[in-house]
Amino acid sequence: xxxxxxxxxxxxxxxxxxxxxxxxxxxxxxxxxxxxxxxxxxxxxxxxxxxxxxxxxxxxxxxxxxxxxxxxxxxxxxxxxxxxxxxxxxxxxxxxxxxxxxxxxxxxxxxxxxxxxxxxxxxxxxxxxxxxxxxxxxxxxxxxxxxxxxxxxxxxxxxxxxxxxxxxxxxxxxxxxxxxxxxxxxxxxxxxxxxxxxxxxxxxxxxxxxxxxxxxxxxxxxxxxxxxxxxxxxxxxxxxxxxxxxxxxxxxxxxxxxxxxxxxxxxxxxxxxxxxxxxxxxxxxxxxxxxxxxxxxxxxxxxxxxxxxxxxxxxxxxxxxxxxxxxxxxxxxxxxxxxxxxxxxxxxxxxxxxxxxxxxxxxxxxxxxxxxxxxxxxxxxxxxxxxxxxxxxxxxxxxxxxx
Numbered sequence: 001x002x003x004x005x006x007x008x009x010x011x012x013x014x015x016x017x018x019x020x021x022x023x024x025x026x027x028x029x030x031x032x033x034x035x036x037x038x039x040x041x042x043x044x045x046x047x048x049x050x051x052x053x054x055x056x057x058x059x060x061x062x063x064x065x066x067x068x069x070x071x072x073x074x075x076x077x078x079x080x081x082x083x084x085x086x087x088x089x090x091x092x093x094x095x096x097x098x099x100x101x102x103x104x105x106x107x108x109x110x111x112x113x114x115x116x117x118x119x120x121x122x123x124x125x126x127x128x129x130x131x132x133x134x135x136x137x138x139x140x141x142x143x144x145x146x147x148x149x150x151x152x153x154x155x156x157x158x159x160x161x162x163x164x165x166x167x168x169x170x171x172x173x174x175x176x177x178x179x180x181x182x183x184x185x186x187x188x189x190x191x192x193x194x195x196x197x198x199x200x201x202x203x204x205x206x207x208x209x210x211x212x213x214x215x216x217x218x219x220x221x222x223x224x225x226x227x228x229x230x231x232x233x234x235x236x237x238x239x240x241x242x243x244x245x246x247x248x249x250x251x252x253x254x255x256x257x258x259x260x261x262x263x264x265x266x267x268x269x270x271x272x273x274x275x276x277x278x279x280x281x282x283x284x285x286x287x288x289x290x291x292x293x294x295x296x297x298x299x300x301x302x303x304x305x306x307x308x309x310x311x312x313x314x315x316x317x318x319x320x321x322x323x324x325x326x327x328x329x330x331x332x333x334x335x336x337x338x339x340x341x342x343x344x345x346x347x348x349x350x351x352x353x354x355x356x357x358x359x360x361x362x363x364x365x366x367x368x369x370x371x372x373x374x375x376x377x378x379x380x381x382x383x384x385x386x387x388x389x390x391x392x393x394x395x396x397x398x399x400x401x402x403x
Contacts, residue, residue, distance in 0.1 A: 096163035099185035111268035114230040123160035132161040136399035140392035144239040170398035200284040218296035226276035229268025236368030250327035
């Protein structure tokens with residue numbers, strides 16, 4: 001009986017102890033579950049807080065793919081509702097005729113029997129399609145040369161223009177009435193090929209010029225005289241009489257200090273060709289991109305001083321034999337009115353005095369560098385309009401109100 005009671009007490013204690021242990025085990029498990037749950041929640045929140053979650057990136061990529069046209073697709077996107085669809089403006093194209101290239105044209109310059117003009121306005125390093133833009137005064141210079149020299153061919157070489165209008169160009173129509181006028185295009189690089197200045201031209205120094213158009217003109221006049229010989233004239237002149245019987249090699253003095261290069265003639269062989277060669281060599285040796293006159297009148301002045309073995313312009317004029325057959329005319333021949341007095345050509349009050357001063361000039365130079373801004377009306381009474389009516393009547397009539 002005692003043993004049974006003892007076993008009962010021990011069993012009760014074991015039972016109570018098992019209850020206590022079970023309770024403690026259950027109590028200690030709750031903190032671990034809570035910590036684990038908190039850790040999982042924190043990880044999820046951190047993932048949601050990422051600025052570019054994977055799901056978001058994929059959705060953005062799909063939208064972007066829809067908005068960008070695939071290069072192979074030709075579907076047009078629909079116009080936005082609030083933006084009206086604009087029709088492209090029609091460009092008014094001017095009917096134009098290409099100018100013949102100087103080398104490709106059938107009629108070539110006759111050596112020593114040609115008058116040359118150069119037009120370099122709008123010249124660029126890279127050739128583009130451009131229409132010729134002759135002014136009334138330039139047309140007058142060309143016409144006066146053709147009018148008084150019917151046995152010579154007048155070539156007008158354009159370095160900046162490639163085409164001319166096929167209609168509605170009254171000045172070109174006026175010039176086309178003369179059978180001895182040719183309008184041609186030239187490419188500066190191919191034109192200078194085979195001359196002493198070809199290599200120099202390729203180095204790009206010419207395009208550093210502050211006076212590009214005048215300096216291109218300076219270059220081309222000496223290249224032309226080297227290639228063909230003949231007579232070169234500036235586009236700001238009026239020819240008053242025939243130049244056909246003038247010496248084969250000549251230029252004119254502008255003053256007692258300098259020769260000018262607005263009117264020059266050189267033979268295609270012999271002395272003339274030698275002088276043209278010396279001019280090209282001098283131009284590249286003394287080229288100055290910052291000075292307007294250094295590469296034009298400066299060239300012929302330096303070459304003549306060397307050829308004539310004197311620095312005196314007056315000595316060149318007075319003693320032709322000194323220059324070995326190269327004639328140097330005094331200022332009255334082509335430059336009777338010096339550049340400081342250029343306004344005398346346009347002022348009515350100076351009409352009679354100026355007409356008397358230029359009466360013996362074969363060619364009259366109008367100093368376009370200074371006079372081009374003068375707004376002259378065709379009805380104005382002055383030296384220029386008086387000369388134009390006589391020596392370039394067709395261009396004068398085609399000019400309209402202003403000249």
